[in-house]
Amino acid sequence: MTRAATPSTLSTALAAVAALAVGLAFAPTDASAGDAAAGKTLYTTNCLSCHGATGKGDGPVGAALNPKPRDFSTGDFKFDADKNGTPGEDADLTLVIKTGAAAYGGSPLMAPWPTLSDADVANVIAYVRSLKQ
Numbered sequence: 001m002t003r004a005a006t007p008s009t010l011s012t013a014l015a016a017v018a019a020l021a022v023g024l025a026f027a028p029t030d031a032s033a034g035d036a037a038a039g040k041t042l043y044t045t046n047c048l049s050c051h052g053a054t055g056k057g058d059g060p061v062g063a064a065l066n067p068k069p070r071d072f073s074t075g076d077f078k079f080d081a082d083k084n085g086t087p088g089e090d091a092d093l094t095l096v097i098k099t100g101a102a103a104y105g106g107s108p109l110m111a112p113w114p115t116l117s118d119a120d121v122a123n124v125i126a127y128v129r130s131l132k133q
């Protein structure tokens with residue numbers, strides 16, 4: 001005789017599926033935790049002049065700079081600001097935006113943005129990541 005699933009084994013299975021879903025939702029991905037729509041407003045005000053409307057580093061100010069502002073359409077980043085061996089993580093971008101690229105051997109033209117709150121930085125990172133093509 002086959003054993004029917006009892007309510008208790010069913011709820012154990014459901015709990016396992018729920019735990020897996022939660023685990024997947026929080027698994028690290030390229031997608032930042034911030035709100036890209038809110039980040040767009042911040043980007044347009046503060047970053048677009050250098051990084052450009054589509055993030056290619058070709059804004060009216062950025063076009064004349066050397067080194068050029070990072071091209072966000074490639075999705076490639078340079079600085080491993082937290083020195084954990086992987087550049088371009090949210091933690092790295094957060095540090096570069098908050099303390100400026102010069103702190104990590106980059107251009108002082110990528111200035112620090114101490115006026116942006118932690119939420120602002122997370123939001124602008126989400127928008128920057130959305131510019132990858």
Ligand code: HEC
Binds near residue numbers: 068107
């Ligand atoms: C005055 C021009 C200018 C402005 C304004 C500017 N940036 Fe930059 N940004 C740069 C330059 C130049 C670099 C490249 C630095 C380098 O490679 O040394 C850069 C690089 C970056 C990087 C690349 C970090 C990496 O690891 O590759 C990020 C992310 C970034 N900027 C985000 C922003 C954000 C967000 C804003 C707005 C809050 C902003 N920038 C405003 C000039 C600017």
